[in-house]
Amino acid sequence: MKQDSLQFLNKAHDHMARPELRQHMDRLGVTLPLAREQAIAQLGNFEQLREHVKNIKNHTLENLDYYLTRYEEQVIQRGGKVHWARNADEFNGIVLDICKKHDAQRVGKGKSMVTEETDLTAHLQHHGLEVTETDLGEYIIQLAEEPPSHIVSPAFHKSVNDIRELFLEKHDLGERELADPDSLVQEARQILRAKFLAADVGIIGANALIAEDGRSMLVTNEGNGDLLSTLPKVHIVCATIDKVLPRPEDATALLRLLVRSATAAVMSAYTSFYCGPRGEVDLDGPEEFHVVLLDNRRSDILGSQYEEMLRCMRCGACLNHCPIYIGAGGHAYGWVYPGPMGSVLTPLLTGLEQSHTLPNACTACGRCAEVCPAAIPLPDLLRDLRAEERERGLSPLHWRLGLKLHAWLARLPRLYQVLTGLIVRLLHLCGRRRGALRSLLLSNGWTQVRDFPAPQGKTFKQQWKQRQREQSRE
Amino acid sequence: MSEARADILGRVRRAQRSKLQQHEILEALTELGVAPPAPRDAEDILESFKLRLKLNHASLEACATRAEAVQLISHYVYQRCRTRKVVTGYDPRLAAMPWRDGGVLVRFDAATAEDPLSISYAKLAIAESGSLILFSNRSNPAANNWLVQDHIILLDQQDLVADFEQAWEKIREHQIETGSPRGISFISGPSSTADIKGHLVFGAHGPQRLHIIFIGPEALPP
Amino acid sequence: MSEAQPRTVGLFVTCLADLFRPSVAFSSIALLEQAGCAVEVPQQQTCCGQPGYNTGAFADTRPLAQQVIETFSDYDWVVAPSGSCAGMIKHHYPALFKDLPEWEIRAQELAARTWELTSFLVDVLDYQAGQPTTSPEKTYTYHDGCAGLREMGVKQQPRQLLKSMQGIELMELEQTEVCCGFGGTFCAKMPEISEKMVSDKLDCALATGADVLLGGDLGCLMNISGRARRLGQELEVRHVAEVLAQDLDGPGIGEGEA
Ligand code: SF4
Numbered sequence: 026m027k028q029d030s031l032q033f034l035n036k037a038h039d040h041m042a043r044p045e046l047r048q049h050m051d052r053l054g055v056t057l058p059l060a061r062e063q064a065i066a067q068l069g070n071f072e073q074l075r076e077h078v079k080n081i082k083n084h085t086l087e088n089l090d091y092y093l094t095r096y097e098e099q100v101i102q103r104g105g106k107v108h109w110a111r112n113a114d115e116f117n118g119i120v121l122d123i124c125k126k127h128d129a130q131r132v133g134k135g136k137s138m139v140t141e142e143t144d145l146t147a148h149l150q151h152h153g154l155e156v157t158e159t160d161l162g163e164y165i166i167q168l169a170e171e172p173p174s175h176i177v178s179p180a181f182h183k184s185v186n187d188i189r190e191l192f193l194e195k196h197d198l199g200e201r202e203l204a205d206p207d208s209l210v211q212e213a214r215q216i217l218r219a220k221f222l223a224a225d226v227g228i229i230g231a232n233a234l235i236a237e238d239g240r241s242m243l244v245t246n247e248g249n250g251d252l253l254s255t256l257p258k259v260h261i262v263c264a265t266i267d268k269v270l271p272r273p274e275d276a277t278a279l280l281r282l283l284v285r286s287a288t289a290a291v292m293s294a295y296t297s298f299y300c301g302p303r304g305e306v307d308l309d310g311p312e313e314f315h316v317v318l319l320d321n322r323r324s325d326i327l328g329s330q331y332e333e334m335l336r337c338m339r340c341g342a343c344l345n346h347c348p349i350y351i352g353a354g355g356h357a358y359g360w361v362y363p364g365p366m367g368s369v370l371t372p373l374l375t376g377l378e379q380s381h382t383l384p385n386a387c388t389a390c391g392r393c394a395e396v397c398p399a400a401i402p403l404p405d406l407l408r409d410l411r412a413e414e415r416e417r418g419l420s421p422l423h424w425r426l427g428l429k430l431h432a433w434l435a436r437l438p439r440l441y442q443v444l445t446g447l448i449v450r451l452l453h454l455c456g457r458r459r460g461a462l463r464s465l466l467l468s469n470g471w472t473q474v475r476d477f478p479a480p481q482g483k484t485f486k487q488q489w490k491q492r493q494r495e496q497s498r499e
Numbered sequence: 500m501s502e503a504r505a506d507i508l509g510r511v512r513r514a515q516r517s518k519l520q521q522h523e524i525l526e527a528l529t530e531l532g533v534a535p536p537a538p539r540d541a542e543d544i545l546e547s548f549k550l551r552l553k554l555n556h557a558s559l560e561a562c563a564t565r566a567e568a569v570q571l572i573s574h575y576v577y578q579r580c581r582t583r584k585v586v587t588g589y590d591p592r593l594a595a596m597p598w599r600d601g602g603v604l605v606r607f608d609a610a611t612a613e614d615p616l617s618i619s620y621a622k623l624a625i626a627e628s629g630s631l632i633l634f635s636n637r638s639n640p641a642a643n644n645w646l647v648q649d650h651i652i653l654l655d656q657q658d659l660v661a662d663f664e665q666a667w668e669k670i671r672e673h674q675i676e677t678g679s680p681r682g683i684s685f686i687s688g689p690s691s692t693a694d695i696k697g698h699l700v701f702g703a704h705g706p707q708r709l710h711i712i713f714i715g716p717e718a719l720p721p
Numbered sequence: 722m723s724e725a726q727p728r729t730v731g732l733f734v735t736c737l738a739d740l741f742r743p744s745v746a747f748s749s750i751a752l753l754e755q756a757g758c759a760v761e762v763p764q765q766q767t768c769c770g771q772p773g774y775n776t777g778a779f780a781d782t783r784p785l786a787q788q789v790i791e792t793f794s795d796y797d798w799v800v801a802p803s804g805s806c807a808g809m810i811k812h813h814y815p816a817l818f819k820d821l822p823e824w825e826i827r828a829q830e831l832a833a834r835t836w837e838l839t840s841f842l843v844d845v846l847d848y849q850a851g852q853p854t855t856s857p858e859k860t861y862t863y864h865d866g867c868a869g870l871r872e873m874g875v876k877q878q879p880r881q882l883l884k885s886m887q888g889i890e891l892m893e894l895e896q897t898e899v900c901c902g903f904g905g906t907f908c909a910k911m912p913e914i915s916e917k918m919v920s921d922k923l924d925c926a927l928a929t930g931a932d933v934l935l936g937g938d939l940g941c942l943m944n945i946s947g948r949a950r951r952l953g954q955e956l957e958v959r960h961v962a963e964v965l966a967q968d969l970d971g972p973g974i975g976e977g978e979a
Contacts (some may be wrong), residue, residue, distance in 0.1 A: 090515065254641070328516060
């Protein structure tokens with residue numbers, strides 16, 4: 026996907042300039058956290074379970090080569106093929122080759138962030154294939170020719186009316202009302218049903234890969250991924266190397282956290298575990314089964330100070346709870362992954378040069394880390410990324426110098442007291458009548474949107490000294 | 500094997516912190532154990548299962564025998580779809596049911612897009628999540644779960660377990676007896692989507708309705 | 722603890738209270754003394770180092786942290802009228818010295834003695850004030866600062882104190898656990914998003930109908946009052962310590978001298 030993460034502030038501005046969209050997002054920013062809170066309360070032992078899943082995930086990452094090879098063995102034993110891709114180009118090439126080998130014309134796709142990362146759809150289309158997104162949210166934004174704005178609900182930013190107009194324009198079905206979500210879903214079902222039946226290749230993502238039996242876990246409510254795993258003659262599972270887990274029990278323990286965190290439900294409608302092509306005893310299923318495993322810098326993250334990010338299960342809770350995501354909108358982040366998890370992942374996967382604004386889109390309020398079911402300390406990782414930004418000289422020079430000066434001065438208490446005493450005195454004099462200053466030298470960012478409260482008068486230390494002096498005189 | 504594979508695994512090996520032997524890895528895993536017990540909506544697993552099904556937007560009927568189940572199905576099928584025709588897989592339990600008594604015409608096959616309704620027999624069910632477990636194989640082709648508008652799943656009382664962990668234990672036993680299926684699905688409600696502004700709509704791609712028929716002596720209300 | 726030998730508290734004034742609102746520090750001292758502590762205010766203190774730390778200037782922050790660790794090495798407790806400065810000392814100092822074991826130990830040792838003001842009064846001293854003598858004239862709401870809330874576990878302590886000491890029942894904010902958009906340097910780096918966040922917070926505060934917004938962190942309070950002043954909204958903003966100590970002679974934050 027084309028990246029413009031450095032345009033974060035401009036894109037956030039565009040987002041905020043649309044009052045309807047802003048209201049819509051604000052509402053979600055209230056209702057989604059409330060719903061999640063209830064679902065987590067139903068769980069009763071969130072902390073305990075989160076700790077368990079974290080330990081399992083860490084154990085798997087610590088022994089990743091073992092679990093990956095074990096997983097591969099199992100897939101092969103069940104008649105499937107495993108392909109390895111170092112980067113997006115290799116990944117797209119592998120999938121295209123599989124399609125070509127089968128003379129495929131039509132591809133049905135399930136929701137998969139990995140393929141967003143490699144921009145697989147554009148690549149296949151460029152080579153003449155017809156690619157249809159079948160997850161309803163993905164389908165909507167495919168029609169709208171927009172990138173996803175949320176990792177769980179890609180059409181998060183679309184209103185009913187947006188979707189209605191889109192369907193009326195893009196589906197050649199004559200006069201009709203399409204006034205409510207029900208009729209929109211029915212229409213999409215009708216259109217997409219034909220696509221499922223005609224697809225030569227079904228491409229889906231995976232929520233986990235299970236080393237014990239080679240199966241991959243697929244979690245959906247719509248059932249589109251299951252249809253794609255069943256009807257087309259070729260079935261391709263796309264995943265990254267960090268998705269493997271040892272046992273099926275581990276996948277369903279993660280599922281307990283994932284579903285509640287993502288949708289506030291206790292369980293998704295469909296949770297399936299597939300591996301391999303149809304066997305002799307089967308009446309349906311694909312003739313060929315492939316898994317394409319993507320690295321794309323995950324092996325760099327492994328063992329680094331950012332390793333914890335590899336525990337991410339893509340639940341989207343950190344997005345829903347981030348006031349900056351809600352305020353700026355998903356598109357502001359300028360690539361595949363938005364919100365707090367995106368602000369960590371995007372620099373790690375694409376380089377800080379392309380994205381160093383993102384780690385600054387954080388007040389360190391800690392709400393994301395609090396709700397993250399993978400217990401990822403997102404604000405800490407973002408701070409570490411800001412440290413790298415600084416070290417590499419990517420952050421603005423005046424900030425670096427200003428803070429250096431502050432740090433230097435703060436180490437010289439005497440001088441600090443004299444200088445701050447003078448400044449405070451001055452600010453007090455300028456602002457005491459009104460109580461606050463409308464503008465202030467070197468504080469554009471602050472005074473652009475709010476007044477600067479004036480100091481009360483002398484600094485505490487000055488007053489304290491005075492008091493001590495008076496007391497000793499008495 | 501491919502260059503990419505060797506490269507990726509090499510990088511992974513260099514980066515990862517542990518250099519354990521296989522048996523040590525497995526020991527470490529065993530030590531981590533399984534997840535803490537799952538929550539249940541009611542003490543009794545049957546009660547809990549029923550509650551969950553309701554919250555999952557599935558409907559439920561209960562009866563004591565398979566013969567009675569045929570009557571319930573006959574009624575449901577006719578009421579819903581004005582048809583007598585249903586499709587099912589080659590599950591021996593389904594094959595042995597007295598369909599003629601209910602006037603139900605059964606085709607044993609994989610569903611096609613023309614089939615409005617299918618019947619499956621669950622391998623297991625899970626109280627924690629209100630899920631029915633189906634294997635995708637001859638006894639229940641995967642298409643039967645997702646191509647139809649109405650999906651009926653039968654469940655024997657003895658196949659209800661409390662949570663995911665117990666389910667996997669039983670699944671392992673089943674696989675030893677009957678072989679490992681291509682797919683294992685936990686079905687926990689009709690197909691749905693909330694992608695349009697958070698409105699929950701049923702029948703996104705798969706069944707619009709999920710109907711469970713629970714067979715067991717304790718199933719009936721006292 | 723015995724009444725005869727009060728244990729000493731080193732007050733970490735915080736740079737914002739020192740420079741902008743000394744009344745917060747004086748109120749804190751009054752409260753701590755009421756609760757039976759001997760309070761000292763070491764003069765060497767300046768800033769805990771958050772601005773640099775949060776922008777990733779770890780090397781520049783370490784000397785500041787070392788200065789704080791040294792300055793406060795002799796007190797039984799270290800108390801700050803700020804969740805975020807206390808959180809900095811308690812959680813981030815140890816992390817800052819991961820590679821310097823000697824300092825890491827000292828940082829952890831300081832962390833164990835460091836508290837946010839209201840949490841110290843309630844959780845450590847179990848401070849029971851006498852019944853309030855007068856009933857409150859104004860109505861109050863409360864902003865939970867993020868660091869206090871999530872790093873220091875401050876939530877019911879200020880509420881409990883306001884009720885027991887001043888008879889104040891808060892009119893709670895909607896969305897009270899959402900950040901006000903201050904975020905240290907964030908508010909200056911991303912003013913437009915910060916503006917949205919602080920406006921949302923202000924709207925919630927005004928919606929309660931309360932006369933006064935209280936909080937435990939001057940950063941948040943200056944942000945919210947600054948926005949209220951810019952929009953010409955009537956809302957008195959104060960640090961919770963001022964109300965607890967009834968040090969209310971001066972104007973609220975960002976208000977002019979009458
Ligand atoms: S970082 Fe945590 S909260 Fe965010 S998507 Fe990943 S798992 Fe979910």
